[in-house]
Amino acid sequence: MKPLLLFGLGLSLAAGTCAPRTTVRTSPLSLAGPAVLVTPTAPTAEFLVIAENEPFAGPAEELGDIVIRDSGFTLSCDYETVVGLASDKARALGANALRIYEHRQPSMMSTCHQIRARALRLPDLTPYEREILWQPGRRLRMADFKGPVANRPFQAATSSNIRYRYAGLGLGKVRLIVETYFSCSDSYFKPSATDSLVLAHEQVHFDITELYARRFVRQLGEQAANTRELQQKHETLFRQLHSDSQLLQDAYDSETYKNPALVAAWQQRIARELTELQAYADKTLTFKMAL
Numbered sequence: 001m002k003p004l005l006l007f008g009l010g011l012s013l014a015a016g017t018c019a020p021r022t023t024v025r026t027s028p029l030s031l032a033g034p035a036v037l038v039t040p041t042a043p044t045a046e047f048l049v050i051a052e053n054e055p056f057a058g059p060a061e062e063l064g065d066i067v068i069r070d071s072g073f074t075l076s077c078d079y080e081t082v083v084g085l086a087s088d089k090a091r092a093l094g095a096n097a098l099r100i101y102e103h104r105q106p107s108m109m110s111t112c113h114q115i116r117a118r119a120l121r122l123p124d125l126t127p128y129e130r131e132i133l134w135q136p137g138r139r140l141r142m143a144d145f146k147g148p149v150a151n152r153p154f155q156a157a158t159s160s161n162i163r164y165r166y167a168g169l170g171l172g173k174v175r176l177i178v179e180t181y182f183s184c185s186d187s188y189f190k191p192s193a194t195d196s197l198v199l200a201h202e203q204v205h206f207d208i209t210e211l212y213a214r215r216f217v218r219q220l221g222e223q224a225a226n227t228r229e230l231q232q233k234h235e236t237l238f239r240q241l242h243s244d245s246q247l248l249q250d251a252y253d254s255e256t257y258k259n260p261a262l263v264a265a266w267q268q269r270i271a272r273e274l275t276e277l278q279a280y281a282d283k284t285l286t287f288k289m290a291l
Contacts, residue, residue: 041091044135048097048125049083052115056099058128060120063093070112077112081167090119097122134180134210136281140203144182145189152188158202159186160209162216164234174227176220178283180213182206201256201263205249207270212245214277217285226290 041047050056066086070077083098090098102116122128126143145156164178192198219237224230256262274281 038092038094041094041096043091044137045091046096046125046129046132046135046138047087047091048122048128049087050097050099050128052100052103056128058122060097060099060122063095063119063121064090066090066098066117066119067115069114070110078167079113080165082113082115084167086115086117090117093119095119095121096125097128130184132182132184134182134206134213140182140199140206142189142191142195142199144184145187145202146184147186147188149188149190152190155192155194156189156198156202157187158205159183160206162209162213164216172289174287174289176217176230176285176287178213178217180206180210180283197260197263200267201260204252204263204266204270207267207274208245208249208252211270211273211277212241212248213283214274214280216241217280217283218277221280221285224287226288228290230287 066089068082068086083100086100087098097120098117099120100115100117104110104114106112126141129144132138132140132144140158145158147157147159160180160182162178162180164176166174166176168174187202189195189198189202216238219241220230220234223237224233252266256266
């Protein structure tokens with residue numbers, strides 16, 4: 001079934017030009033026993049962030065404690081940036097999850113989000129995942145579809161989405177970050193004798209969404225030289241991308257519903273087009289500030 005496309009519209013660009021300057025402390029919770037060589041978690045590996053208000057009682061190995069505070073000179077320390085920094089530090093410890101246990105909102109004393117979190121290593125992330133970022137080596141699994149199936153009209157439905165945000169880099173520059181993600185709770189899957197075929201069909205929907213995320217990055221890079229032009233053009237480009245993407249998703253469903261054997265041809269087509277846009281696979285752009 002075609003995906004439930006939810007595109008994040010809106011971009012807020014601050015005038016501050018300083019990159020985040022936060023204080024990060026990592027400390028293993030247990031120093032007993034012989035020293036163990038730490039293998040960092042790859043940036044492309046699956047990683048779970050558990051917010052402070054989310055329950056968690058799963059088995060996990062605690063690898064360290066991470067504290068991020070305002071240094072007093074930080075201008076770009078929104079929640080996403082702070083969590084991203086903490087996640088990077090957790091990966092360096094070999095963790096595959098970050099559990100936030102304290103979150104201080106911005107106040108009169110500080111404009112920064114400040115967090116305390118534990119770096120964890122979980123044996124299996126699947127039961128706790130709420131979304132899955134698109135990665136070339138991470139294919140969808142049936143367990144990823146966690147939405148209710150009662151009274152749903154199709155055998156499966158994929159909610160694949162695109163969002164974008166920015167982070168300050170300092171020296172008058174900002175970085176635009178685009179993400180393609182799969183929403184577990186908004187996607188559902190009814191088991192049947194054709195599970196593998198249906199799963200392959202849904203994966204192509206997710207891949208098409210990634211294709212249009214890369215096209216969006218390419219178009220922005222070609223048409224916007226600074227943040228002023230980015231502000232002027234991003235929403236129009238995104239809405240056009242949404243329309244074009246929906247047409248391709250519909251065409252894919254129309255053809256493969258009539259002849260399921262055509263899924264393989266679509267897999268090859270989308271894989272080829274993704275390869276052609278490999279230069280935009282990291283889905284980031286850097287823009288000069290222009291007020």
